[in-house]
Amino acid sequence: MSYALITGGATGLGRGFSNALADLGYNLIITSRNYNNLVTAKKEIEQKYSNKVQIFVADLTDEMARKNLYEYTKFYDVDVLINNAGVGYSENFLDGKLEKEAAIINLNVEAAHYIFKHYYQEFTEKKKGRIINVSSIASFIPCSYAATYGASKAYLTSLSLAVSLEAKAHNVKVQTLAPGSIKTDFYKTAGTKEKSYRGKPNKIARKAIESKKSLILPGFKAKLMYFCIRIFPRCLVQRITARGQKRKKLT
Ligand SMILES: NC(=O)c1ccc[n+]([C@@H]2O[C@H](COP(=O)([O-])OP(=O)(O)OC[C@H]3O[C@@H](n4cnc5c(N)ncnc54)[C@H](OP(=O)(O)O)[C@@H]3O)[C@@H](O)[C@H]2O)c1
Numbered sequence: 001m002s003y004a005l006i007t008g009g010a011t012g013l014g015r016g017f018s019n020a021l022a023d024l025g026y027n028l029i030i031t032s033r034n035y036n037n038l039v040t041a042k043k044e045i046e047q048k049y050s051n052k053v054q055i056f057v058a059d060l061t062d063e064m065a066r067k068n069l070y071e072y073t074k075f076y077d078v079d080v081l082i083n084n085a086g087v088g089y090s091e092n093f094l095d096g097k098l099e100k101e102a103a104i105i106n107l108n109v110e111a112a113h114y115i116f117k118h119y120y121q122e123f124t125e126k127k128k129g130r131i132i133n134v135s136s137i138a139s140f141i142p143c144s145y146a147a148t149y150g151a152s153k154a155y156l157t158s159l160s161l162a163v164s165l166e167a168k169a170h171n172v173k174v175q176t177l178a179p180g181s182i183k184t185d186f187y188k189t190a191g192t193k194e195k196s197y198r199g200k201p202n203k204i205a206r207k208a209i210e211s212k213k214s215l216i217l218p219g220f221k222a223k224l225m226y227f228c229i230r231i232f233p234r235c236l237v238q239r240i241t242a243r244g245q246k247r248k249k250l251t
Contacts, residue, residue: 082132
């Protein structure tokens with residue numbers, strides 16, 4: 001069986017993808033900066049399934065680490081990429097720490113772009129493969145009080161949706177996942193309240209894997225939010241979103 005590469009595959013939504021893909025019989029390559037999380041995920045998945053799980057420690061914002069990952073994955077028949085690693089940050093733009101915003105841009109924009117491009121080129125050469133870029137419903141709204149995060153995901157959604165049409169000529173499937181809130185450790189890096197997050201990572205990952213759509217809106221809530229964003233005036237949706245963001249933020 002071929003391999004699926006899941007960035008941030010040891011925890012949260014990424015772990016949901018690892019479980020769902022292992023369930024389908026894929027061998028896995030999972031990445032994270034945290035070795036212990038990778039080892040735990042590997043043990044748990046290998047105990048439950050007979051699949052192989054390879055682990056790769058990398059800070060994906062580091063260009064050399066990304067290059068090492070590309071070299072490492074050459075030894076495996078990777079034909080699924082879940083481009084999932086991402087961080088959030090909830091703060092008004094005036095007081096927001098530049099280094100936190102830079103971390104978002106370096107991971108959610110730059111690393112996501114480079115990793116997407118690398119495997120897209122590999123998959124088009126092989127004329128097979130599937131890529132799911134993990135974006136957010138926040139990518140469709142100017143996201144006041146989490147402006148950099150929203151903008152980073154807007155970049156990824158736009159890039160991914162644009163490429164999904166081009167990819168058809170190469171027999172490669174490119175999909176964009178735009179979930180609403182998910183109960184993961186995301187709130188810790190984003191500086192938000194844990195109780196604001198409800199969606200189940202395993203369920204959302206499974207829905208994404210089952211979907212054939214270019215834009216995956218997992219679940220009724222994500223679909224409803226997307227519908228509202230499209231039909232209501234932008235300034236109204238933006239105000240409601242801003243209120244939600246303020247409520248989420250740790251004081
Ligand atoms: N939770 C939500 O409400 C929500 C909603 C919509 C979209 N999303 C998106 O879903 C994706 C997964 O997030 P999550 O909710 O599962 O949060 P999470 O549990 O915090 O997972 C984030 C993952 O990214 C990895 N990561 C962070 N910084 C990294 C770096 N510099 N280099 C390599 N890996 C790094 C983390 O592993 P290490 O820290 O060990 O490196 C972790 O596995 C993100 O793209 C996020 O934007 C989340």
